[in-house]
Amino acid sequence: MITDARVLRTGFVPREVEHRDAEVTHLTEILAPLTNGEPADTTLLLGPSGVGKTCLAKYTAEQLRQEVLDVEYQYVNCWQNFSEFRTIYRILEGLGKTVDIHRQSTPRDELFERLRQYDGSPCVVILDEVDQLEDKRLLYHLHELSHFSMLLIANRERDLFATAGERLTSRLTGSERVRFDRYSAGELISILNARAKWGLEEGVISDSQLETIADAAGGDARVALSILRTAARQAQRQNLTEITDEVVEAAIPEARVERHEKDLETLTHHQRTLYQIIEEHEAISPSDLYEKYEQRVDDPKTNRTVRNYLSKMDQYDVIEAAGTSRDRTYRSVSESFEHIE
Structure with missing residues (x-):
């Protein structure tokens, strides 16, 4: 019955992207300078989950690579690769520049230096779930490197800027934007x-x-x-x-x-701890949740970072947020699955 299982996977990039012609055209125009050897503007791809942002970014970058032989693209999911080191490592790994890098001992500055010294083909860097980066200064540094053009994928712009410094915010404010709505x-x-x-x-x-x-x-x-x-x-x-x-x-x-x-498998250690606490309660307020979270981890993140985590988990229906910011509570969604064996 199944003739090609790859086609049924959510990460599969089809030969043609359905119902995103305007977005493909817009992004293609943004990346057009690369065909003349010039860097493209940093671009934000924004919209809820499941609307084709990742698929379209990969599809457009692949079309560009077929058109221009000396253009590369590297994809990194920042939810799994949330640290600065891991994100840079993934970019360098895709470019074949990690042969003598030791993941446990190589200093972060050495990785940055390798990015700076990269003199190969122009590269489109697709950073998915970019709001999950722990240290967003990486985006500022990549913005400075002419060999790299960034496509930054996030659900909501405010989540990306929530933990970005003033310097980075001023840079990203002028970025191009491609917005996605839910499919009909x-x-x-x-x-x-x-x-x-x-x-x-x-x-x-x-x-x-x-x-x-x-x-x-x-x-x-x-x-x-x-x-x-x-x-x-x-x-x-x-x-x-x-x-x-x-x-x-x-x-x-x-x-x-x-x-x-x-x-759930994609959650980081801190996000999983938050999820476990929420599961233990019928409903829990942000202040009580943060207090219990602080007690369970050795290196708690800031309240602001935790709020960003919870917002992301709510967007992906991992948890459910109810109420306004003043009377908000968090609930587990697992109860709705209990009747299924």
């Missing part, structure tokens, strides 16, 4: 149909089933693809010749659980 149900159906065409046998899923998946996803392509993948996997395990309505209905909550577990 019709657009999600079109995206799902294209993935099904390339990843599944012909005719195994109906238009009405794709519509059901799109409606359940609420404009989030990550969720929609997770449901499609789960449904196809379950049908294949049951040796069915097609995906049934029952399989689709069962896949919707199962995909949500799988998505939730994968998001």
Whole structure:
């Protein structure tokens, strides 16, 4: 039933990006100076999760690399690589400049120096979840290096600037911006149909089933693809010749659980500690949460950084924030999954 599992993964970059023509055109125009050997402006790609920001950034950078032989691009997810060292290391690793770097002992300044000395092809650096960088001064330094052009991906601009210094904020304020809205149900159906065409046998899923998946996803392509993948996997395990309505209905909550577990795996030590505390309480206020957090970790982050963590976790439905800033409480979302075995 599944002919190409890669196509059903959320990280897959298709040959054509569906329903983002205006955004592709805008970003292509921003990166156009690279075709003449000049750096491109730093660009912010902004919008909620599951709207195609990462896919479009990779797609456009790859199209540019096919057009201009001497242009590179490097992708780093700053949620997993949240420290300055790890982010720089990933960039240098992609450029083949880490052969003699020891991850435990190489000074940070030496990594910076390697970035400064890089004299290869112009490079587009895609920093995903960039608001999760612990020390955003890295962005200031990269901004100064003419060989590197930055695409910075975040859900909300204010989260990126919340922990940025005044110097960096003044630099990023003038950046280009590409904004993304949620997909409509019709657009999600079109995206799902294209993935099904390339990843599944012909005719195994109906238009009405794709519509059901799109409606359940609420404009989030990550969720929609997770449901499609789960449904196809379950049908294949049951040796069915097609995906049934029952399989689709069962896949919707199962995909949500799988998505939730994968998001939990991405949490840093500090974020996981916050999550565990929230799970232990029916609801907890920010002040009580921070107090308990301080007691559990040896090197607590600032209150401001913790608020940034919680905002990000709420955006990805890892936790649920309720109320205004004055009476806000945090709750676990895991209770909604308890009925699913």
